[in-house]
Amino acid sequence: MGCGLHLFVEKKINSNWRVIDSPRALCHKYEWNIGCNYGLFDVLAGVRGCGTKVTRISNEPRGWPEDISQSIKDEDDTDLHSHSYVTLEEALIFAYGDDWINNKFNKFCFIDVTFALLIDQLVRSELTTPGMLPNDIRFVFAFDN
Numbered sequence: 001m002g003c004g005l006h007l008f009v010e011k012k013i014n015s016n017w018r019v020i021d022s023p024r025a026l027c028h029k030y031e032w033n034i035g036c037n038y039g040l041f042d043v044l045a046g047v048r049g050c051g052t053k054v055t056r057i058s059n060e061p062r063g064w065p066e067d068i069s070q071s072i073k074d075e076d077d078t079d080l081h082s083h084s085y086v087t088l089e090e091a092l093i094f095a096y097g098d099d100w101i102n103n104k105f106n107k108f109c110f111i112d113v114t115f116a117l118l119i120d121q122l123v124r125s126e127l128t129t130p131g132m133l134p135n136d137i138r139f140v141f142a143f144d145n
Helices: 038-047 070-075 088-096 113-125
Strands: 005-013 015-017 082-089 137-143
Touching: 005 070, 015 070, 038 082, 038 137, 082 088, 088 113, 088 137
Parallel strands: none
Antiparallel strands: 005 015, 005 137, 082 137
16 A cells, blocks of 8 residues: 555635646546655655655645645545645756756656656746746645555
């Protein structure tokens, strides 16, 4: 039995967080199908690490954001644990470095290609909206057993 990542994407609209529908949802309308990848879990929140020294976005789960969207609250499951979140900006800096606009190499390709593609898709689709910034988009996630 593996550990699955339940991932949602939110964007801030008029100071409120709204969940972005997943075009690839399997079980829930808002859940993005990422699958099971312990390397990705380790990088995002220090969960299920390999024991090796790795650069992480967060060394431990941060919990749900206080201002999480109601849609995700409604999807919460009692079997989920290690709730956390990272902003698109944090993911971009991890993936590409501080110069993420000009750098073309995405480090997530070595960890999880699906997540790497999701980041690039969000940059192309959401950051083209006038006034939308990388901190206005975040990944909210938890794990199951």
